Amino acid sequence: MSIKINQEKCVGCLSCILVCPGSLIKEKDGKAYIKYPKDCWGCASCVKECKVCAIDYYLGADIGGNGSKLNVSYEGDILHWNITKGDGSVLVIDVNSKDSNQY
């Protein structure tokens, strides 16, 4: 499992359901929830699709997870990858979608 959908933040647009390559997210009472959590690949498609930052991405403790959560917000062409660490501090990495990778 790699994501958690915050039921309070979810506005029920359900666009995450559409993009999940495993169709793992379903709808319940007008909100999205992950029905098959163990099947999540961790591609972050839903995280990037969610316009209200209701989906947090994290790593399992068995693969190096230490409590940080990641989500994505947008400003024009810029993707802000927001990482909230276990201690509450926030690190933001900006990626311009019009720029190529340097590697």
Add this chain to the structure above:
Amino acid sequence: MGIKLRHEIISTDVLIIGGGTAGCYAALTLCKNSKLKVVIAEKANIKRSGCLAAGVNAINAYIVEGRTPEDYVDYAIKDANGIVRKDLLLSVAKRFNEVTAQMEKLGLVILKDTDGNYVTRGNRNIKINGENFKPILAKAVRKGKNIEVFNNVNITDFMVNDNTIYGAIGFSIREEIAYEFRAKAVIVSTGGAAGLYKPNNPGTSRHKMWYPPFNTGAGYAMGIKAGAEMTSFEMRFIALRCKDTIAPTGTIAQGVQAKQINSLGEVYENNYGITTSERVYGTVKENQLGKGPCYLQTSAMDKVKEKDLLKAYLNMAPSQTLKWIESGKLPSEQDVEITGTEPYIVGGHTASGYWVNTNRETTIHGLYAGGDVTGGCPQKYVSGALAEGEIAALDIISKISEFAEIKENVAKESRKIVKEYEDILKSANALFTAEELEEAMQKVMDEYAGGISTNYQFNEKQLMLAEEKIDNLIQLSKNLSASDMHELMFVYELRERLLVCKSVIAHLYHRKETRWHSFNENLDYPQQRDEYFCYVNSKFENDKLKIIYRDIVKEAVYEHKN
């Protein structure tokens, strides 16, 4: 209980099964060059489906300035130790640059220098921002006239009669509908197979793998069931990846020129060779010798580069960026531990898949294959998948008048398959679940067919045991039940994987040599043998896999003969 499915019949000229890279590009090619009606049947949704869901950050098959398509072919032949199809490789290599230019026109960002030339990474790669590669492609498909996309439709069987294809059958995973797609020609482009072997990570992280866990080998299984000839399933692909996240390593190895080192700090690649399989083998060996863990040496890189590396991974495998941050040490402060993955079957990297002619028609008339399901053409990657979609589409356009219309007896067969769906949905309370049988299958493959726990090695006695156990699981899989359409998909995914496993085992058994370390490391035959300089092919006949050894194709154009 009992669900009666609505049986919908859709007629089209061309059916594309799997709307990934190859499938979408085939649809665009058909749309651009003909007025043919096209249907894409896609298990998820084409916006992010397939192996590019997270993105890709380089075009790894490209002809850079000063190189030729023939150079590319030579490289791929060497890397696969000769067991490739030169005709297939050359046909994609000649198209790499054109399909890439088309993607740029659609909106793909490619890194350029100040003179406007693409910046290359090594001899065959260019750098892109491929985070949105799939959405770009999907957007173009949605705009295409004459293309109709059926998202969330899982295809399980071809409609084949007299070795000619007439369409395919499947079901919606959201609604209680069975679909019968009738078509003059079909392109199968469903991708390769992950999850055959016990994966690198356990439990809740079991799907943190490199290749998409949703690629279950459906296309291979449908072909095997329908009697198509398949090739080189014994050339498994085992990737060298970042430990835990199983994220790609090429970005570090080529982008930062990081060397593979063992825990003593020794560069070990020169002791084993630098082909794709030798890089995995060397890492396994160093661990066996007590010199592990092994790493990619990133600790010498500078801070500016490091920031770009974090971004590059966000565009392709965000878990790796997060892992660096979680550990409190960025790549300049610690080397990146590497590991071999579970073995995958994937025709974009190795040569496993459908045996096709130069135009990508399979041995079933009217059925074409593109991308990871197509065999004989390894190292084609993303641009090769685009190219194969194009090659197949163009051949279909030129031959469309030759393809047959459906016959009534074929349609009758489809009703039997729909009944099979309904029976699975009807039968409640099966003892085992698909998930339980999947774990059993992965354990068998891991222990007896050369998985991670045996350092990818096996012998014939183990393979015979693997076959027996997989056959048993195939029998058990006939009694599975499903309470909804999504679970029905799980049942078919398991069955697909089991059939692919059966083929992989047979292929491993019949290549009585070690042609590639790790990929096919047969302890009974630890050396390469000249008499096995050939393809190992197979065909399902009367419920048995028949092995066919074929001579290496030397012709520039290959047509099916017998």
